[in-house]
Amino acid sequence: MHCPVCGHDCVTDARTLLAELPERFAPCPDCMGLVYDKRSPPPDIGTAEPCPACGKRFIDEVFAGIYRIMAAEGDLAGTEPLAAVGMPLVHPGVPMRRAPYLPPRSLVLLSRSVGERAAARLLAEVPEVRGVVRTDAGTPGVRDTDAAPQTYTLLAGCDVRADVFPTRSGPVVVYKQQSVLHVEFPRDRNEKILSLEREIARRRPRTFVDACSGAGTLGLAAGRAGVPRVIYNDAWYAAAYWTACNLRANREALGIEEVTILRSYENLRQNPVAQDPVLVATAAGAREAAVYQGDLRLLAAVLPPEVDLAALDLFEKADAGKIEGITRAWQARVGGAIFIP
Incomplete structure (x- = not known):
């Protein structure tokens, strides 16, 4: 690639x-x-x-x-x-x-x-x-x-460079440009992935939303776990682009036949922090996926009506008031179960 x-x-x-x-x-x-x-x-x-x-x-x-x-x-x-x-x-x-x-x-x-x-x-x-x-x-x-x-x-x-994260269904490979995306250290035990797998086993979602996707690790793990449709979103251009690339890199393990990337890296970089969600990539096959760049608080406008589970992996988890406000607004506009990894 x-x-x-x-x-x-x-x-x-x-x-x-x-x-x-x-x-x-x-x-x-x-x-x-x-x-x-x-x-x-x-x-x-x-x-x-x-x-x-x-x-x-x-x-x-x-x-x-x-x-x-x-x-x-x-x-x-x-x-x-x-x-x-x-x-x-x-x-x-x-x-x-x-x-x-x-x-x-x-x-x-x-x-x-x-x-x-x-x-x-x-x-x-x-x-x-x-x-x-x-x-x-x-x-x-x-x-x-x-x-x-x-x-x-x-x-x-x-x-x-790439990181390889183990999941119960097999590894996922996550590429990123390291100067514009945060460091994640792969370990034998990844608590965020384990918490996601517990939620998937408990709720068996048909549609999962990774609302603050970063380079796509949780969404890829959800696809590996067999969720039929995964929707990724991040306001940061580099996160959205590399999520799209990671869908393509992992498509065989995810049961995806084709990934269409609609926005180039250079195009996304011209608007590095998006408000209204923009479709960056789609994927089709035995499972489906879509990648957006936008503010998660505006994502309801492009989501299907039957979202079962969403992960809100917010940057600042220490701000309890902010998390509560975003969670309440998500439940009102989107519905479905929410968890914070």
């Missing part, structure tokens, strides 16, 4: 990506790697090269190389701990019980400290680096349709 960020084939179908997982981050018999103390600067020794047999390198060795380039460019003083480099996001993200050996172009670096010169060098000189993103305070996305959106800055490469 054409990548809207770099133009390459960064998005593959779920079956292809999952088939590569068992050996993706495993060392070969010739691999060697040193474990470094993340609370101290890396030791003053040469950076190990990738394994000549398989091309992978232990993540601590990769981070030591990144640290040295950032120090040489003045982004680090050289006295900070190795962990000061930033946050490593591997592609694809999967639950791990041991530190990975990284193949080429498998790491997106999120860092508050990295500058443009170092980012360019990291992409050119560290083969495992896929993209470099400079972060700041806040979380990418939008908290409400009347609030200013938050994004990070892609400095080099491509920051499109």
Whole structure:
């Protein structure tokens, strides 16, 4: 699938990506790697090269190389701990019980400290680096349709990557551009997915609405669980677009024959936070799906009359008054059961 960020084939179908997982981050018999103390600067020794047999390198060795380039460019003083480099996001993200050996172009670096010169060098000189993103305070996305959106800055490469989330019916693959969507760490046990599966088992919905879909994780899990029709919605353009892409990537497991994406990434970006719902994509087959970009409080205008279950995974769950108001309005306009994961 054409990548809207770099133009390459960064998005593959779920079956292809999952088939590569068992050996993706495993060392070969010739691999060697040193474990470094993340609370101290890396030791003053040469950076190990990738394994000549398989091309992978232990993540601590990769981070030591990144640290040295950032120090040489003045982004680090050289006295900070190795962990000061930033946050490593591997592609694809999967639950791990041991530190990975990284193949080429498998790491997106999120860092508050990295500058443009170092980012360019990291992409050119560290083969495992896929993209470099400079972060700041806040979380990418939008908290409400009347609030200013938050994004990070892609400095080099491509920051499109996937996470693999386990469900009882099998895994779902969730692609996203990491500078514009929040981080989700896949774990063996995902409480949001488990709560969704309990609700589906209890209510057996025919139509499920993921009203704050993000990149589509809960809706995809609902489709995996056998819900015949899933409707996704998010006010943020990147969430709506990547949800559409994730429907296409997972279509075989979802029982979907065809996904039609009606809006391009560039088109959606021109109106990054939508009010009135806009149809972004449709999917047909043994199961059906639709993706909207819009304010969930206006979504009733485009919903079918028989919505059985909706998830309201709001950004700010601590605001009890806001959640109560939105929930009450949803029940009055849409009906059906509601749960907050």
